[in-house]
Amino acid sequence: MTNVNINVHYVTRVEGHGDIVVDVKNGQIKECRFEVVEAPRFFEAFVRGRPYYELSHITSRICGICSVGHSTTSLRATEKALGVELSEQTVLLRKLLFHGEIIDSHVLHTYYLVAPDFFGVNSVIPLAKTHTDVVLRALKIKKLAGDLCALVAGRHTHPIAMTVGGFTYLPSEAGLREMKARLEEARADMDATVTLFASLPWPQFERETEYISLKKDEEYAFIDGVITSSDGFTYPIEDYRKVTNEWCVPFSTAKWARHNRDSYMVGALARFNNNFDQLHPRAKEAAARLGMKPLVTNPFLNTAAQVVEMVHSLEDSIEIIDQLLTRGIQQEKPPAVKFNGGSEGVGACDVPRGTLFHHYVYDERGICTQANCIIPTNQNMANLNADIQAFLPLILDRPQEEIRLLLEMLVRAYDPCISCSTHFLKVQFV
């Protein structure tokens, strides 16, 4: 009978510290889970007492990879609390910056973190020698995404110019034109990316679950909207707690979330399943070439859904720049901030790894008195563990090393971002 004992201490090529533990005796699964061992950082506790204009700059430091996502979500929470209305130009620039991060984060995950598994190497570095064109393409797309963020907000990791109500700095029209030309040129790189990922032998594994994301009728939702579930539920953002229902499990290291079932999934695949209609036509073409059409229930294809989103974000960036250039970049007066004798607000964005919520309470002077942040990776923890438990029996007959690799690939497919550790628990095991 099969005995398998796997203990992957610190899964590599993911953001933050997480372990896989598997114990199989005589073909019986005794233990099988993904644990989180990241040091808690306590952001929600220490933003209390800080002035409103600092919140997005502090909370962007939750995560270096999705710092634009945290900043934007933080600003939306603050702006809703303080009655700040955004101009059309600000909304367009925020969307453009957000697309930069979607491409940046997805190229990192798809090329740098996931692709090495399919080439049978430990990292992207050996590929520089064996698949130079692939690595140079990845570096080129990554640089393009970083430069797009820098054009709008000064830099990608911890954006500078994005502030409550608008931007402290505006890109030049010449800079936007140059960026548009580079984005158009990158269409060929996106095309090659789709070809590459369409050729990969994704592990076969289907497990349908509840898919949750933001939704907007008029566009593929990344910023604002309503919360939607593939099980047919819709909620305003302010009711996020009805969706996330955080709960503690004694054998886990993170707060988990569940809604209509025992678990749900957020991220690129959930957005793809819920918002396929709003994808750019070229992104739909990419999906067809990747063999994807909703409902996609193979979690490994979360990575493929990210490829589809990269195409969407590239195309929508080009359209947004066209709109900005047609309008002309305008110097604008910052909108008014109203303290209203104390108030609260919830911001939500679908950041690269899924739906992110920030919820703040401010006092009459605009000082934060309460904060709650619910990050995508936490919401995915229960679903990831359910997938691991459903997947393991299907591969138990494989050699132990192959089982370990496949489980690591499943964890990586979720693109977990453990550093976003505001809610992560470290639990004593008995």
Place this chain on the structure above:
Amino acid sequence: MTSEPTARNNGKPKVAFFDFACCEGCQLTVVDALQTHLDLLDAVEIVQFREAISDRGEDYQIAFIEGSCTRKADEARLEKIRAQAAIVVALGACAHTAGVNALKNLHPLQDVRRWVYGDQAEWYDTYEARPISTVIEVDAVIPGCPIDREEFIGVVKALLLGRKPPIPDYPVCVECKLKENVCMFHVGKFCLGPVTRAGCGAICPTYNDGCEGCRGLIPNPNENAMKDVLSDAGLTVEEIMARFTMFNTYRVSK
């Protein structure tokens, strides 16, 4: 480099990256530095970099450490790295000054744990966030939140040549003047540029946002004069302290 070149690595120094409490944005900046400096991989052999590589080599001469020490268990891990590495480099604000992690030090620890984790507060092993230099000897520092890409390359080059890394000890104002930026105080904003270590190219003032002090203070800063300037600019004592504590709580509270 203290170790002898070996045939296995063709004399390339072996480099490892580690992280403690942080956002991993500085390691991401290292990955991004490869976009323009891919030849870096010809100069060093990376044996451990969990965020990007599956290898876990324990034989290394240079250790880059991102993140703050925030719990007793971190100390042993830091000491183990120190025992192995000939050169330890603090990578970014969290390792250098304890960064934003130290904001929790402004609150009673028990209160912080209860706020985030409620009834399970006792499960968390955590203490005041601190720079790694309070636990182990650090040979070089790359300041900033996040680090500056070019400065990282400059420090690596210096280390490979056996030179002292070129980290400025003059304030951000110098770089801001060279860029001919309008002073933040002249446009009604406030800025820690006069007391903050340069090296970032004054990137925040360049984007019309005042310096937040992420690179730590210059040697012998005149903090009282800085507070007077901020006060004259219309900040309340509370706001002045907020500015000073964002990245420098550990220093301010000592």
